Amino acid sequence: MPFLFHELPGEVRNQILRLLLTHSTPIITCSCNQLAPPKPTNLGLTPHILLSSRRTYHEGLTILYGENTFQAHPSYLTDTVFAMDPTRKVISKLCVSMIRRFHIRVRRDCDPYYKSEDVRRVFSRAEGLEVEVFRASWGCGGYDALEGFSHVRGVKKAKVHGSVGNEFAKWLEAVMESGVGTRTLQFETSEERYDDR
Incomplete structure (x- = not known):
C-alpha cells in the first residue's frame, strides 16, 4: 500500500x-575582528x-x-534576508513576512545605515532576535550604533553579545523583551561604555 x-x-x-x-x-558567522561575510554551510x-x-x-x-533563524542584513535589515549564504537572499515578500527569528551583526564603531524607527518596526514582536556586536579595533565606538535596538519591544527571546559590556547587553535584552508600549529607563553611561572585558 x-x-x-x-x-x-x-x-x-x-x-x-x-x-x-x-x-x-x-548560525555560524565570522569572528568579530573579520569583516568578511559568513561562509555558506549545509544546514541539512x-x-x-x-x-x-x-x-x-x-x-x-x-x-x-x-x-528557522535568518540573517538580517547589517545595512538593509529585512529588505535583504538570507539563511547562510548572502548571495541567496529571500526575495519573496510573503516568505519574508513569515520570518520570526533574526540574527544581525552590528558594527559598533560605525554609524548605522538604518533609522531607529526602521529597527523598531522590523524587529518588534519577533520570536527571536540575536544581536552580535563587533568593532574593528578595541576601545573605539560607543553604543550609538545600537540605539535603534533600544526602541524594539515584544521580542520573545533576545540575545546581545560580542563587543559589548555585560551590563549593557543584559539591559538591552530586557528592554527588547519588555512589552510593546513599555517605557524603560535609559542605560546609565559608565566606564563600561568603552571597557568590555
Whole structure:
C-alpha cells in the first residue's frame, strides 16, 4: 500500500516537516575582528518536500520560514534576508513576512545605515532576535550604533553579545523583551561604555 502522508494527524505531519525543514545548529558567522561575510554551510534541510503537494507546500512554508533563524542584513535589515549564504537572499515578500527569528551583526564603531524607527518596526514582536556586536579595533565606538535596538519591544527571546559590556547587553535584552508600549529607563553611561572585558 502506498504511504499517504496527508492521512497522518496534523501534529505528526508537523513533526515530520520540522525534522526536514528546521535546523538546530546556530548560525555560524565570522569572528568579530573579520569583516568578511559568513561562509555558506549545509544546514541539512530538505526543502524538496515542499514540492510534493500544494497542501505540504503551504503547511511546510510556515515552518521553514517561521521556525528557522535568518540573517538580517547589517545595512538593509529585512529588505535583504538570507539563511547562510548572502548571495541567496529571500526575495519573496510573503516568505519574508513569515520570518520570526533574526540574527544581525552590528558594527559598533560605525554609524548605522538604518533609522531607529526602521529597527523598531522590523524587529518588534519577533520570536527571536540575536544581536552580535563587533568593532574593528578595541576601545573605539560607543553604543550609538545600537540605539535603534533600544526602541524594539515584544521580542520573545533576545540575545546581545560580542563587543559589548555585560551590563549593557543584559539591559538591552530586557528592554527588547519588555512589552510593546513599555517605557524603560535609559542605560546609565559608565566606564563600561568603552571597557568590555
